[in-house]
Amino acid sequence: MGSLGSRVLRRKAGLPRGEAAAAGKGGKRKRGGAEGTGDSDSDGEAEREERLLHLRGRRKKLKSTSKYIYQTLFLNGENSDIKICALGEEWNLHKIYLCQSGYFSSMFSGSWKESSMNVIELEIPDQNIDVEALQVAFGSLYRDDVLINPSRVVALLAAACMLQLDGLIQQCGETMKETITAQTVCAYYNSAGTYGLDSVKKKCLEWLLNNLMTHQSVGLFKELSINLMKQLISSSNLFVLQVEMDVYTALKKWMFLQLVPSWNGSFKQVLTEADAWFAERRREFGGDISFLESAQGSAFLPVFAHLRLQYIISDLASARIVERDALLPSEWLSSVYKQQWFAMLRAEQDNDTGPQEINKEELEGNSMRCGRKLAKDGDYCWRWTGFNFGLDLLVTYTNRYIIFKRNTLNQPCSGSVSLQPRRSIAFRLRLASFDCSGKMICSRTTGYQILTLEKDQEQIVMNLDSRLLTFPLYICCNFLYTSPEKRADSEAQLDHLES
Incomplete structure (x- = not known):
């Protein structure tokens, strides 16, 4: 009984069954080492092994x-x-x-x-x-x-x-x-x-802002609610590829899938199907109202209201598609045509040289959103199409530099070019790389800045550390080419004309 009891006590104490024997052997080795009959180094190593x-x-x-x-x-x-x-x-x-x-x-x-x-x-x-x-x-x-x-x-x-x-x-x-x-x-x-879980909600919103334009799918577009899509479309942080017209096209596909959730074709077929479906609705309405003014479309008005239409109608092909689709209320388009006409007159006749100071609220709400995907390292040069009030801006990626150039003489451009000695733009440049699931690997940003350029002047706006670059590389820009209109001055001018 005594032997059994000692084993039980030993286990309750958390000691292995052979611990006492190991201790005895260790004692013998110590005594042997003192008498000069053993190797103290090997004894110490053996003890360490036993402890491990x-x-x-x-x-x-x-x-x-x-x-x-x-x-x-x-x-x-x-x-x-x-x-x-x-x-x-x-x-x-x-x-x-x-x-x-x-x-x-x-x-x-x-x-x-x-x-x-x-x-x-x-x-x-x-x-x-x-x-x-x-x-x-x-x-x-x-x-x-x-x-x-x-x-x-x-x-x-x-x-x-x-x-x-x-x-x-x-x-x-x-x-x-x-x-x-x-x-x-x-x-x-x-x-x-x-x-x-606010931190999870924020992380999901960030993922959607970064990936909405690159990870589009039938399943995702069916799941995106009206309120969530409104948050995405209204944000200046939306990663847009290529230009604002692509945001309009994405919304058209999304609205079709929201209205016809039983449709299950491939995503490549969505735009064709959506155009045909909305064309049928136009024939039903007889051209009297836009789709968003109909009973079916009215729920989507708050989302489409956040499109930055001034950067869609600045391109002729895009303006024609929007007019043909007749999704948007005609009053919206009339208003934005008028707004852009006055902005052009200010740039041409009032010598508006562009923004002179950072107006974050104006940049967040009204900046042009555009982007580009660089599939691999190399040399690239491009412009985002559209009438940009006489400023033809060339963007170059070369030798890990991103360069903006105001083009006036050297390269042909599609729109008229202002010959004012100096022009300013407000901008924010962002770069990011993502893994296959859309998780951001690395990112860089310039923050909001004012850049003043003379004729044909170019300026390095970002110098990239090659160790941080992973391709494909996504470039997203926010631009403001004209200074915000001074409301008080314009209203005073109108009062003067009326009097």
Whole structure:
């Protein structure tokens, strides 16, 4: 009995069964070394090895203890003192573990009738919660780590929020932020709003601003709500490829898929199908109203209102498509034609040399949004098409530099060119690289700046560190070519003309 008792005590103390023997051998070696019959270096190495083995043994034992608790207490339900029933399933659990949940801690510590009950029926009002999510959530109370499957994270988050499991909620949020893709972003955004994960919601919005124009798909466009699309289209941070007309085209495809959600062709076919569908609606209306003024289209008015139409009608081909489509109210187009005509007159006759100071509000709301994808390293030179009030701006990427040039003499251009000695533009340049799922790898920005250029002058606007560059490289620019109109002056002029 004494021998058996000593073994039990030794195990309870956390000591391996061979520890005493190892200590005895160590003692013998020490004595041997003192007597000159052993090698002290090898003895020390042997002791270190034995200590490492001892530590590994303890770690292994702790790990096996965690598994034992999960298997015996949770999965097998041994020594259970409470039964939880929900969604047609039962769990034999333990109050001491359930009290880690804020939901059950309040239930058991207060004057609720459930505090003295051994069987509790849970009502599950949230349709996102299923039996599998509850199984993982309850199981998390009996183990240190939970492996979260991204395809199950929304259901698990719902269960964790109901049970008030703060650690599991945080882990769900981190999993969501790491697994945002075109397939998950809308579900994550909506769930983050429902369950109060603001950091996840912000991350999803950033992903959409960066990838809306490059990761378009039938599934994504069907999932994007009107309110979410309005946020994206109104933002100056939207990564636009190539020009604002491409934003209009994307909205046309999106609106068609919202209205005809049963359509399941390939994304390459969407534009053709959308044009045919809207043409049929035009024939029905007989040209009396635009589509957005109809009963079907009115819900989409707030989204299309955030298009920057002044940069669409500045290109003849784009203006003709917009007029043909008849999606937009005619008053919108009349207003923007008038606005651009006055801006042109100011540039030509009032010698408007462009913005002279940073007006962030004006830049955020009215700047031209455009972008380009550089598939691989090399030399590139391009201009974004459209009438830009006499400023033909060439953009060059070469030798890891990005250069702006005001072209007046050397290269042919499609629009008229101002010969004013100096012209200014307000701009912000952003560069970014993304992995295959749309996650940003690296980014650079100039911030908002004013650049003044003389005739044919060029200016380096960004010097890139080659170590930070990954291709394909996306370049996005915001431009403001004319200074904001002085409302008070224009109104005074109108009053003078009327008098």
